[in-house]
Amino acid sequence: MKCLLIASESAEVLFYWTDPEFRQNVQDQYGASQEEGQRPPAFEDSLNTLFAPIIISCSTMVDRLGDSYACFTTENQHNYVLHQFDECLYIAVNGDGQECEDDLRRKIYVMKKMIEVLFGMVNLSSNLLRKELRPQDTEQRTGLWKHLQGLLETYSRLRENDQSFLVEAVERLIHPTLCEQCIEFLERRLLPALNSSSERNGEEVLHSFILVHTKLLAFYSSRNTSTLSPSDLLALIVMTQSMYPSNTDQEDPGPEDVESVSVSGLEMFYTPQPSPTNRSSSGSERTAREDTPMFEFVDPDIQIAEDSLITLEVSPPDPLAPTRVFLEVSLKDGLYPMMPHSMYCRPLWPGITLVLLTKIPNSSVAMSVYSYLEAFAKLEKRLSEGQEGPAAARGQPTVHDLRSKLDKFIKALGPCDIQVPYSDIQVPYSDIQVPYSDIQTSQLQNVWSEFKKRAFTRGGPGFTRELIPWCKSMKTQLCGVYKQCFLNGTTRGADAPQRLSPALQELAQAMVQEKLMDWKDFLLVKSKRNITMVSYLEDFPGLVHFICVDRSSGQMIAPSLNITERSTSELGGGPLAQFIRGKVWGLVRTARQYLQKGYSTVTLRDGDFYFCYFLWFENETGYKLDEVDLPVLPDDSPPIGVLARDYYRKLLRYYSKTHAGEVVKCYELLTVHLGVIPTEYILQHCRQLASKLWEPSRNPLL
């Protein structure tokens, strides 16, 4: 019995996901109270009614007590976790004992992360985000919610079954030669081919990677590009898996399967470009896509009309249309969160996917918007702290600096490509889109000139508390500009949607397919048995399982733990493997609990097993650095992990304070031994594993 709900402060449902049991439970509660013959209320309404008292009480508590609910537990062990992000309240419920409080909190944070990746800085304005999450149009809403539900389900499935999502680190396929070849291929052949093409429409491929199921075969970022953070990479893998789910229950494909697989791959390759106006909801779109006749050439006028209708659709129904994702970019002059990118997912064969991330032409606007948003937020903070007058106007950059820059920015933005009227706070939001070209900027201009009048005019109020609402208003306007530029960006004007041309995408797909043709069967098997415990049994008698994570690079190594019915590992299939799996999952959970409270070493004797967990720091040369007191975090702090909030990056930053000028690396090791092995041997094993695993030459399979 599981549920996740996002609600606004006024108890409006912004998103929900439930499993069938929860749905049944709610319907039972309502079915009983319904009169004969009356139709049961819509599920969303029932959900709303049920949770409304909690949501309203939550905001009452915030208003009057400055505190809000974090968690409820009932006597039959149902868990409720609540978290408020700005004005959106997230509630996660579990009633079947499968998820503990930490899991639920993690789910909430992951959902938040996904929304950030999909909506970028619109997250900074609750008002705008609310409208994005709950489009007025029912069909659009259903489509969007289905998409988000799919992401959530994919994440939950991965977290339950995939070790890399358990510890939230990327797992590489261990095959050095092939990996190297592939990276070289991406670097020397694919990216140059794409980035030199005239059909890229101004986009530039920054990152490219090949996934085999959830495991990374090769990753290449073009030079001078900011690195892709582990958190974003994991989120992108979830999205890819959601788009092209790999059937994990399937046994390694036999020869005949491979035959059919390659056929379907070819089919996909020759599939003509589908219409961008295909608006079927994401669930049925894949089937619909294959059946409907495709039009290569569409009357431009029709296209405009249709495009203007789907401006809010974030999940493109067109497989060749990119997904807009907002990722963190770290440049020399600072860290820019939520910068727009386009993501192209090309399935090579079932289970193997090529992902391209491109920089879009006007992405510099996002950077400017972000720096202005930051400046206004800082100003607002200073004002609300009681600083007034010149003191508040100082800061980095100074307000006068900001003024001239913003003036230029607005002028440059001009009436350019912004066509959708955005209604600000005064005017009620309207879904009808009038093709005026500069209303958006005029709103921004209006607010900005009002701001200037108050702030800079001699004899005006100047920098006082009264300016705070105007700061807020400016932020909303800037978010609005950002939204117009990047969330509706694929349907600008009369041009074709902004993207790499279909032919170019197909070229990329074909190139990689050709490269990997001989390897694909091997890769599919390899991804199931990346490394196996067998290779370690001789050196480490009594070792049952281990996971080793390099937190600096966000990568992990662990013997594969196949738990599906049909596949067997050396642990055997079925119950035993399932049992070990349960233990490993439990150990990770426990280790995090202690880590949260500042303990970096944990050993446990639990039933017939002995568990160890270690976290330590090294410098670049492998010298083990001294431990420092780790931060002790409160119970409701963000979950320890990477995907939602990168705890380890913070930890590394915290540690680096005492080790200035040194590259600090952070590692984790978890082991499961048989309980009968004497402790000193267990510790020796751990030590050997810790020193060996990241040295490729000494690892039997690296």
Add this chain to the structure above:
Amino acid sequence: MAELMANSGRCTYFFLYDGTKVQGEGDPTREGICYFYPEQTPVDQQELLCGQLAGVGRCVSELSSSPVRVLRLRHSKFAIKMEDDFFWALGCAMDFPTVSMCDRLDQLIKLFCFYNGPVRQSYQTNSRETLALCWSRYLFYLQAGATELHHIFSCLRTIDSTHIDPLLLLKAALILQACQRCPLVLAGCILFRGRVVSTQMPPCLTVRVMAHETQTYNKDERLNGMSSSFPLSSAVTSTTVHLTLSELQDLRSTTVDRESRPHSTPSQGSRPRRTRLSRTLSDTPSTESTPDLEPEPPGRPMRLDAPLSPGLSRGAEQRDATPTNDPLLSPASPRFPEISPLTNQKGPRRGGQEEEDEEDGPLEKSRYYSFHSPDGNTSQTEFQGEAPPPTDASPLGNPPPAGRRAPEREGYPEGRAASGGSGGDILPGAGVKDRTVVPMTLYQHRVKGLLLALLVEPHLQRDTEAMEEVYHSSLASLNGLEAHLRTVAPGAPGLQGPYTFAHYDCVQNTLTTNVSGRAGGDQDHSFVRATSLLHTHFCNSDALQEAIIRSARTAVYATRSVAQETYFLQHGGALRNSGVPNHQDTAFTLPSKARHRLLKHGVSLL
């Protein structure tokens, strides 16, 4: 730092809210607030908390069709109890273990019911002000004095046996046994200045009896007006208390056992004990050791919990001698799982029975029979009279009979609820037994700082002969015991060493530790923090036996068995380590160090 330690076990809020009083739209929330702590909280704040928490609690419990147990906010957390339209909430600081917080709320409610009967009923018969006084007193009692470690384990406070001649403890046990010769006496305990000297009751009952002792010791003896003087002496008082049927059954079943026991059983063992007994009672206790009196198995020195343990160990001896007769092992008493602390009671009681067999057996028996049938009737009528009972403290389907791990732990968390329910499952209708309360009498005989408290059948008061017997049989010994205990220097801190430890006996619910409450250093604080984390972990995981956790500064080792939990921290020697797996890490030598060091505290980890 010390302040922090003392305070974090303290409750921040406690309230009882009666939902039946606020049903209409216009009913003000304050009508429903039966009691609110801290009492000086502004009424609108009280209304806010009560109204919101009770409302949300109800909403959640409807969604999940189960009452809410824990409700956490960002900066505080509450243990919740919802029953019969009553809503209790006990708030604690964030770093206090949730398990212990829930225990405390249950304890508090049961304590209230013990002295006042069912909540609904007592609110019908008494004014809110009177009962508010009770709540505040019980609340104060439950969090007074003890260190945070005591709060974490919700354990009994015992006298420090390291400073006391073991003979005194034996003497106390014998006094209790002597009292039990009167069949109207169910069980008793001896307390000295708020600490347990010896008890025959399960820990959860001892805690409740102690609440009254603390009140009477601290204040006027007739505080709540429920005491009535016995004709014998002003030192003797009695109070009506309320036991659930299952609690009562546990106490009585031992009486039945006594009756059904073959008389000849322990005869060969009784002789030496008899000499010991006479010597104990008459001789002036001396500090010299008495090797022939070793009641504990060899190699197991006297423990801090010794006041409770002679019975246990003797019970064990006897079990060895006559295994088939032991009710624990015989299938006749399937109600008591593994390590029922009844051993605790049975030992002394058996001793008492030997006494009675040899000295005044016939008299004893006739009296027993004469009382037995009226007793049956009484409880019967009471049962009917009270049904359907409006409320009681333990709706979770299970009594804490003797020896649940901590007195009121059932229902939290998951695994525990299942195991805790076993007693109730076996006995059909245990739920009814739990919700039905039977008035009994708490007989108290005070000799200055010393108190003899006995749970007795209510009609003992009418049975003058029996009363006198109980009174006179114990009077002289109590005086003697008091005189000796008084001379013992009050609680010097426990044996110090280059280490900190805590040893929790889950059966007797006692704690042995060398952490002193007041002078909490940095080291102590981190020990307490680790202990509370590990204790929570132990409570939530059935299979976990042993754990070592290490931060940059401290390493704590914890181990547990069915009957005990032990926590150990070694001082000194900065743990210069990188945290990388290393078998030379000092943290991993903790288990052997603990085994070695704790032996002299009477803690055996072998």
